[in-house]
Every structure is written in C-alpha cells, then in structure tokens.
Amino acid sequence: MKKFLLSAALLVASMTQAFAGVASWYGPGFHGKLTANGETYNMHAMTAAHKTLTFGTKVKVTNLRNGKSTVVCINDRGPYAHGRIIDLSKKANQKLNCNLCKVKLEVVHKPKTWRYGKKVCT
Numbered sequence: 001m002k003k004f005l006l007s008a009a010l011l012v013a014s015m016t017q018a019f020a021g022v023a024s025w026y027g028p029g030f031h032g033k034l035t036a037n038g039e040t041y042n043m044h045a046m047t048a049a050h051k052t053l054t055f056g057t058k059v060k061v062t063n064l065r066n067g068k069s070t071v072v073c074i075n076d077r078g079p080y081a082h083g084r085i086i087d088l089s090k091k092a093n094q095k096l097n098c099n100l101c102k103v104k105l106e107v108v109h110k111p112k113t114w115r116y117g118k119k120v121c122t
Contacts, residue, residue, distance in 0.1 A: 003054040010059040021085030023061065024095035025101050026078075035076035038117035042089070047121050049076035049087040056111035056120030060087065062104045063096040071108060073121035 027043040034040050037055040048059065053074045054117045064067040079087040086105060093099065114120050 001100045017060065019105040020064070020086055021103065021105075022083055022100065023063075023086045023088055023093075023096075023098055023100065023103040024025070024079055024081060024084050025088040025090060027090035027093075028076055031085070032113060033069065037075050037114065037120065039075050039121060041076065044070050044091050045089055046070065046092050046095075047089045048072040048092060049078035050074045051077060051079075054110055055114040057107060059086070060106040060108050062106075063087065063098050064102045064104060066097060068096050070121035075121040 001040070009066075026049070030041045031043045033041050035047075036049075041047070050059070053059065055075055057073060057074045058071055060069055060071050070087065070092055072086075076087070079085070087105065088096070088098065096103070111120065
C-alpha cells in the first residue's frame with residue numbers, strides 16, 4: 001500500500017511542472033523563418049521558445065508583476081540570453097504586457113511525441 005501511495009504522489013508531482021524566471025520576446029527579425037522544430041515562426045501566433053521542454057508542450061505563462069497570464073505552445077529553442085527561461089512570440093508578449101519581466105511557467109499539456117516539421121502548435 002505504501003508503494004502505491006508513493007507512486008501516486010510522484011505521478012501527481014510530475015504532472016504539474018512549474019518554473020519561475022525572466023521572460024523575453026522575439027519577433028520581426030525571425031518572422032517567417034524556420035523554428036527549431038521545423039515550423040515557420042509566426043510572431044502573431046501564441047508560441048514560445050524554451051531550452052528543454054518538448055515541442056508541442058502547452059505552457060501557462062503568468063506575468064508576476066501584473067498577474068496577466070496566457071497559454072503558449074513551445075515550438076522553438078531558446079532563449080540564449082543569460083538568466084532568461086522563455087522567449088515569447090510578439091503576440092504572447094503583448095497579451096502579458098511583458099517586454100522583459102519575471103514570470104511563472106506552468107506546464108498544462110505535454111505531448112507524448114513530436115516529429116520534426118510536423119505542425120504541433122497550429
């Protein structure tokens with residue numbers, strides 16, 4: 001019984017991943033170019049770049065300064081600036097009124113698989 005309860009607790013804990021850190025955004029210079037997963041970057045879509053999350057993962061991003069939140073889909077890698085944990089699309093950045101801000105990330109959906117070039121965020 002103890003093993004079952006421990007397994008259940010670990011399962012629930014692994015289902016709710018949360019991170020905190022600084023968010024930035026990227027837009028015009030990358031619009032229309034390929035992302036790391038093979039999709040074409042659209043700065044008007046609700047997407048983001050993260051260093052390690054699986055492509056297609058849906059993440060709730062909350063601006064800790066103003067409380068605004070939105071859900072984005074991970075389809076690229078980055079950010080590569082020190083101390084940042086996510087790069088938002090222009091549209092996601094506008095929804096959060098962020099520019100460069102402290103955020104909380106919560107994984108709301110993690111896909112089982114993905115394939116390069118397959119659209120996972122549209």
